[in-house]
Amino acid sequence: MNIGEIARMANTKPETIRYYERIGLLPTPARTAGNYRDYSVQDLNRLTFARRARDLGFSIDQVRTLLDLGANRDHSCASVDAIAREHLGEVKRKIADLAALRRELEALISQCRHGTIAECRILEALKPNQDIPRQARGRKPAAWRAEST
Amino acid sequence: MNIGEIARMANTKPETIRYYERIGLLPTPARTAGNYRDYSVQDLNRLTFARRARDLGFSIDQVRTLLDLGANRDHSCASVDAIAREHLGEVKRKIADLAALRRELEALISQCRHGTIAECRILEALKPNQDIPRQARGRKPAAWRAEST
């Protein structure tokens, strides 16, 4: 198979495959007489595995490790489990972070009174809160000013 | 204020501030006799605003727009609202993608039987499904893009 064929089969692109080769995630393939990359079924399997793991959000380094682990058939799969769990942990953390973010944004947006910029609560809420002392915040907005591009 | 002081006050780093200046997010500041950057309170406010917006996940471009919008006090704040809503939409989409991912990972991990690599279900599940008969079972979650923040 040439690079375009394997790319279609693995649902990816030639550029990505060459990139994977460059960073050592895929072995350097055989070459045809015309210097085209010539891939085997093993190459396709390795690439497909890598793509699937990437789609699940594993980092390139994690994919590399998973591929390496897969080579030792007698080894315990505990390390595989550990990598998956670690990744799951990261995903959960990201979800929590984004959920907090969503709450903040929703609070921000819910304050919009659809007036002018001068009384915009969203911008207010983003502002440095140094001079919000006791009064309502509308009074000293010149504290920050944008100058143009 | 020199760059280190303003950095501490805005809870960021000199490198970041110089970067913001380079990309035009912050204006070029005054300079001292010794060619040190010399920041005003306005600079600090602008930077603090930018950092807060960035912490809430707004892109640099969105921050730039928000800052520009903030300059026209008479303008309607509808565009500010729109940007915030758009960002909220992105955040929600990301949360949904990550939630799908989490379910897949949990399914993967729950299959681990703690045996050898040869019988590892996690690796199995990641493998090219070329010998999974006729059921087209190749779906993947929405192509989510991992990112840092």
Next chain:
DNA sequence: ATGAACCTTGCAGCAGCTACAAGGTCAAGA
């Protein structure tokens, strides 16, 4: 023979910083 559709290499770019290196400046202590 010619043209399209591929392939090759190398390099630049995206976001949003971060981390150097090699030198200049400044305030404090001996």
Next chain:
DNA sequence: TCTTGACCTTGTAGCTGCTGCAAGGTTCAT
């Protein structure tokens, strides 16, 4: 006064994971 060390300056390269482009080579059909 001199020296130390903590800052500052510029410029440049690196991070992740690709993606795109340019300039040229190959293959295949017509």
